[in-house]
Amino acid sequence: MTSRPALAxxxxxxxxxxxxxxxxxxxxxxxxxxxxxxxxLGRRLAEDVYAPLDLPVFRNSSMDGxxxxxxxxxxxxxxxxxxxxxxxxxxxxxxxxxxAAMKVMTGAPIPPGAxxxxxxxxxxxxxxxxxxxxxxxxxxxxxxxGTDVRAGDLLVAAGTVVAPxxxxxxxxxxxxxxTVTRRVRAAVLTTGDELMPAGTALQPGQIYxxxxxALAAALTDNGVExxxxxxxxxDPARFRQVLAEAVAAADVVFTSGGVSKxxxxxxxxxxxxxxxxxxxxAVQPGGPQGLTVxxxxxxxxxxxxxxxxxxxxxxxxxxxxxxxxxxxxIRTAELELREAVRSPAGRRQFLRGRVRGDGVELVAGPGxxxxxxxxxxxxxxxxxxxxxxxxxxxxxxxxxx
Amino acid sequence: MTSRPALAxxxxxxxxxxxxxxxxxxxxxxxxxxxxxxxxLGRRLAEDVYAPLDLPVFRNSSMDGxxxxxxxxxxxxxxxxxxxxxxxxxxxxxxxxxxAAMKVMTGAPIPPGAxxxxxxxxxxxxxxxxxxxxxxxxxxxxxxxGTDVRAGDLLVAAGTVVAPxxxxxxxxxxxxxxTVTRRVRAAVLTTGDELMPAGTALQPGQIYxxxxxALAAALTDNGVExxxxxxxxxDPARFRQVLAEAVAAADVVFTSGGVSKxxxxxxxxxxxxxxxxxxxxAVQPGGPQGLTVxxxxxxxxxxxxxxxxxxxxxxxxxxxxxxxxxxxxIRTAELELREAVRSPAGRRQFLRGRVRGDGVELVAGPGxxxxxxxxxxxxxxxxxxxxxxxxxxxxxxxxxx
Numbered sequence: 107m108t109s110r111p112a113l114a115x116x117x118x119x120x121x122x123x124x125x126x127x128x129x130x131x132x133x134x135x136x137x138x139x140x141x142x143x144x145x146x147l148g149r150r151l152a153e154d155v156y157a158p159l160d161l162p163v164f165r166n167s168s169m170d171g172x173x174x175x176x177x178x179x180x181x182x183x184x185x186x187x188x189x190x191x192x193x194x195x196x197x198x199x200x201x202x203x204x205x206a207a208m209k210v211m212t213g214a215p216i217p218p219g220a221x222x223x224x225x226x227x228x229x230x231x232x233x234x235x236x237x238x239x240x241x242x243x244x245x246x247x248x249x250x251x252g253t254d255v256r257a258g259d260l261l262v263a264a265g266t267v268v269a270p271x272x273x274x275x276x277x278x279x280x281x282x283x284x285t286v287t288r289r290v291r292a293a294v295l296t297t298g299d300e301l302m303p304a305g306t307a308l309q310p311g312q313i314y315x316x317x318x319x320a321l322a323a324a325l326t327d328n329g330v331e332x333x334x335x336x337x338x339x340x341d342p343a344r345f346r347q348v349l350a351e352a353v354a355a356a357d358v359v360f361t362s363g364g365v366s367k368x369x370x371x372x373x374x375x376x377x378x379x380x381x382x383x384x385x386x387x388a389v390q391p392g393g394p395q396g397l398t399v400x401x402x403x404x405x406x407x408x409x410x411x412x413x414x415x416x417x418x419x420x421x422x423x424x425x426x427x428x429x430x431x432x433x434x435x436i437r438t439a440e441l442e443l444r445e446a447v448r449s450p451a452g453r454r455q456f457l458r459g460r461v462r463g464d465g466v467e468l469v470a471g472p473g474x475x476x477x478x479x480x481x482x483x484x485x486x487x488x489x490x491x492x493x494x495x496x497x498x499x500x501x502x503x504x505x506x507x
Numbered sequence: 508m509t510s511r512p513a514l515a516x517x518x519x520x521x522x523x524x525x526x527x528x529x530x531x532x533x534x535x536x537x538x539x540x541x542x543x544x545x546x547x548l549g550r551r552l553a554e555d556v557y558a559p560l561d562l563p564v565f566r567n568s569s570m571d572g573x574x575x576x577x578x579x580x581x582x583x584x585x586x587x588x589x590x591x592x593x594x595x596x597x598x599x600x601x602x603x604x605x606x607a608a609m610k611v612m613t614g615a616p617i618p619p620g621a622x623x624x625x626x627x628x629x630x631x632x633x634x635x636x637x638x639x640x641x642x643x644x645x646x647x648x649x650x651x652x653g654t655d656v657r658a659g660d661l662l663v664a665a666g667t668v669v670a671p672x673x674x675x676x677x678x679x680x681x682x683x684x685x686t687v688t689r690r691v692r693a694a695v696l697t698t699g700d701e702l703m704p705a706g707t708a709l710q711p712g713q714i715y716x717x718x719x720x721a722l723a724a725a726l727t728d729n730g731v732e733x734x735x736x737x738x739x740x741x742d743p744a745r746f747r748q749v750l751a752e753a754v755a756a757a758d759v760v761f762t763s764g765g766v767s768k769x770x771x772x773x774x775x776x777x778x779x780x781x782x783x784x785x786x787x788x789a790v791q792p793g794g795p796q797g798l799t800v801x802x803x804x805x806x807x808x809x810x811x812x813x814x815x816x817x818x819x820x821x822x823x824x825x826x827x828x829x830x831x832x833x834x835x836x837i838r839t840a841e842l843e844l845r846e847a848v849r850s851p852a853g854r855r856q857f858l859r860g861r862v863r864g865d866g867v868e869l870v871a872g873p874g875x876x877x878x879x880x881x882x883x884x885x886x887x888x889x890x891x892x893x894x895x896x897x898x899x900x901x902x903x904x905x906x907x908x
Contacts (some may be wrong), residue, residue: 132681141707144733147724150840161879163714168812168876170769192769193741195709196701200771204742211769212812213701226768254871255879262882270728270882272725273880274721274817278714282705294723299596300614303543304683311616313564320675323548332545340594367627368571368612411613435576470655475569478562478656481676483664 116388118491119454121423122395127426129397129404133357134430139288143277146268148329149286149430157279160252164198165216169247172207172229172236173220176244185237192217209238217249223247229346253281267432283357289331290430293352294321296337297345297363297372298410302339315416316477317362325360326417329431340370349376354402360423363410365394374405382407388491390453391474392418412477417456420486420507437506441466445491445498454491458483459504483507517789518642519857519892520822528827530798530805534758540689544678547669549730551685558662558680561653565599566617570648573630573637574621577645586638593618608637617649656680668833675704690732691831694753695722697738698746698764698773700809702835704738706791717878718763718816725820726761730832741771750777754804761824762812766795774808783808791854792875793819796850798803813878818857821887821908838907842867846899848890855892859884860905867905884908 138152167173178186189206192198199216202208207224209231212430215445216223221244221475255261261271261279268284276284294317298389302308315337322332333355338345345364352359364373364467367385374384382398382405391414396407408418425436444467449455458467458480466487485504489496496502515640539553568574577589590607593599599616603609608625609618611633617624622645629641656662662680663673669685677685691711695718702716703709719736726733736754746765753760765774766785775785775797783799783806792815797808809819811901826837844869850856859881860867871880888904890897 139727144723144727147727157879159709162876163709164711168874172769180748191770193700193769195702195712195741199711208838209770211771212767213699213714214581249874249876254877261879270724270818271884272882274717274811274813275879277705277717277720278813278878280705280707280709280715291655298614299594301596304678304681306681308560308564308681310565310600311596313614314681316675316678319544319678320671322545323674326545326548340596366571366613368594369592369610370612412675412679416672473569473654475563475650476655477679478558478662478676481673483545483672507670 116386116393116453119387119389122387123422123425125397126406127405127424129399130358130426130430133290138285139289140283142283142284143273143281143501146286147269147273149289151262151264151266151268151272152285152287154260154264155262155276155281155284157255157257157259158281159257160256161278162249162251164251166213166249167210167216167223167239167247168212169223169225170212171210171223171225172205172231172238172246173202173210173216173223174238174242175202175220176203176222176242176246178205178207178239179224179241181363182241183237183239185235188231188234188236189219207238209236212351214320221245221248265432279379289329290358290427291333291356292325292330293333293356293359294318294325294335295348295352295361296410297340297361299340301337316412317410319363320412320416321360321362321419324416324424325427328424328427329433330427332496338372340364340372342372342376347378349400349405352473353400353405356403359400359403359405360419361396361405361407363407364413365396365407367394377405378405378473388453389421390450390455390472392421393453395422413458413474413480416480417486420505421456438503440501440503443487443496443498443500443502446496447487448495449489449493451494452491455489457487457489459485459487461485461504466502517787517794517854520788520790523788524823524826526798527805527823530800531759531827531831534691537691537758538689539686541684543684543685544674544682547685547687548671548691548762550664550669551800552663552667552669552673553686553688555661555665556663556677556682556685558658558660559682560655560658560680562655562679563650563652565652567614567650568611568617568624568648569613569650570624570626571609571613572624572626572648573632573639574603574611574624575608575639575643576603576605576621577623577643577647579606580625580639580642582864584640585637586636589632589635589637591618608639610637615786622646622649666833670799684823691759691828692731692734692757693724693726693731694757694760695719695736696749696753696760696762697811698741698762700741700771702738717813718811721813721817722761722763722820725817725825726828729825729828730834731828737847739773741765741773741776741830743773746773746777750801750806754806760801760804760806761812761820762797762806762808763816766797766808766810768795778806778808783876789854791851791856791873793822794854796823812875814859814875815883817878818887822857823907840905841902842905844888844897844899844901844903847897848888849896850890850894852895853892856890858888858890860886860888862886862905867903
């Protein structure tokens with residue numbers, strides 16, 4: 107007997123990721139929604155926001171002190187009659203009599219006729235008069251309207267991810283709501299007769315379903331709204347039903363399991379019929395991958411081994427999801443490998459690693475079932491497809507989980 | 508007339524920040540709560556979590572293939588009778604007859620008596636027999652129970668901030684809920700007769716209240732739960748009432764405004780009576796600061812200029828709040844200043860800057876009212892207290908907003 111014919115050449119990691127990005131990038135033009143300012147934090151602004159008014163709104167004092175005409179304090183010390191007090195919030199419409207002073211608080215309007223403020227530290231007031239010890243030039247401690255922003259100026263551009271500093275600026279011009287792009291909506295759908303939810307007593311042959319919670323957490327962590335986390339047995343009719351619900355509710359669907367070479371590959375069987383591409387990507391873990399568009403909704407099918415699911419998400423989906431959410435790119439670095447590694451020829455390998463100083467050490471072996479051990483990893487170590495072994499001390503690229 | 512006596516020497520930025528850290532650090536031992544896994548993401552685990560069971564739970568196949576005894580495939584090709592099929596989820600309790608093969612799917616139990624798996628790629632089956640083209644050693648493609656984690660092993664340590672990879676591991680051992688430290692609860696309380704909420708038409712002398720929304724956003728962004736955002740006029744009775752509500756609901760209260768040298772400093776007037784320390788910190792912006800403990804709750808009082816409020820939060824509160832939330836430290840870097848700056852003697856200055864390549868340029872001037880302009884900044888430039896001018900090209904430390 108001879109071995110079966112060789113598999114068709116596997117697709118490269120970059121090619122597969124690019125196909126997924128091509129499918130998901132159009133979600134950048136998804137719907138917008140109007141939300142209260144507090145809910146806009148971390149969301150992408152959907153439209154340019156122009157200042158509806160000048161800031162400062164009116165001429166005001168930057169100090170607690172006395173508003174005067176500069177000419178009245180040209181020669182000091184000088185004692186001036188006190189013509190009133192302007193607190194912040196006062197209309198400040200009473201003009202300054204010639205040769206007098208008016209007490210002003212920080213942020214209070216400068217009375218008409220005054221052209222500078224003498225800080226309270228340089229004065230001595232008794233309630234009826236004030237003695238001023240220091241000359242000031244016109245404009246000193248006066249904030250002119252529109253010197254921060256002018257009505258009609260662009261304040262924050264469309265596409266900006268709203269940070270606290272934007273909230274400060276947008277609130278200062280009186281905005282209470284913003285139009286933002288809604289989050290990408292994802293549905294998660296795990297498959298496998300053997301998977302049981304938390305809290306059940308396992309029967310022989312059963313394991314707990316970690317992929318549903320893990321994918322949901324990874325999506326949430328990358329700015330995606332998880333609209334449902336479903337599960338299907340390996341029964342095709344059941345899978346079709348749960349898939350239809352997921353497709354109806356989400357912009358993108360993630361499945362796990364059922365894509366390999368076994369006899370009961372429900373995801374591959376159903377979705378290949380629906381025009382999906384199922385095949386091998388030259389990567390470990392996570393080789394068997396599927397990609398289907400159902401009713402316009404991309405369905406990404408990851409293998410079911412827990413580590414394969416997590417790594418597939420990291421490598422194929424996370425970069426474009428972060429871009430869609432406006433989050434920073436995944437952090438990468440070149441570090442020194444602390445121990446030798448072997449890697450299969452022709453497959454790009456992502457090993458779980460832990461950064462120590464400027465080096466990286468392995469966390470357990472390559473087995474794609476080592477999900478508990480993976481909790482100790484903080485990076486994936488990226489071993490190129492053509493590399494079969496690396497000595498301790500070699501430089502490797504890592505990407506943070 | 509002479510100037511007033513010099514102010515008492517101002518406290519340094521580091522001293523004031525240290526005092527705030529000393530007040531807030533005890534919040535690390537705040538209450539815990541039991542939450543569903545999905546809500547635990549990003550929270551601090553409150554207790555060590557030990558694996559309640561082995562992973563893998565049972566001996567299972569890492570490939571789709573045929574479970575055999577290695578001795579049956581020592582000489583190949585060999586054709587063996589097919590004694591059954593074990594799908595994932597099957598109990599897998601039927602033993603392998605001597606000299607036979609059983610088909611097994613990935614994750615399915617290894618039948619008693621089998622000691623290795625031949626991957627389907629190296630076989631040719633007809634439903635009644637299977638012809639095996641490659642020898643295998645005992646243990647090949649078999650995952651032994653407990654090789655990922657053993658029941659009783661520490662899985663994730665107390666204090667860990669729950670990331671998706673922890674969710675994956677914790678879900679894999681069947682956990683559906685976690686005990687986490689609750690978020691720090693903060694109340695925000697703005698003051699000032701001149702401040703109006705969004706959506707109102709401004710009267711002369713009034714401005715929009717940006718500090719409430721800006722502080723709330725900054726707190727949320729740093730892992731804090733904002734339990735209330737209140738406002739008080741400059742009336743002490745009103746302030747006392749709103750403050751009492753804030754103190755009753757929160758672990759820490761942030762006030763803005765009312766701490767300076769004006770006639771109507773409601774925050775300083777009320778809280779100094781309650782034992783608060785109010786004085787000057789050698790910093791620009793944000794010099795006037797207050798710190799009070801009311802009924803055991805720290806009350807941090809920031810000045811009311813919008814930029815002063817934001818910078819006070821960044822410099823004095825954000826580092827310890829991130830530490831309490833388990834978030835990474837604020838990113839800092841030494842960059843080249845793209846233009847000359849001047850700075851007041853004896854005061855550490857935080858200028859708003861924008862990073863361009865490996866340099867940093869100024870965003871507007873030092874005025875603490877320039878809140879709209881601040882939307883364009885991504886860093887604070889940290890100018891030491893003793894520095895009064897720096898040429899273009901000087902190296903400066905920046906901290907990301």
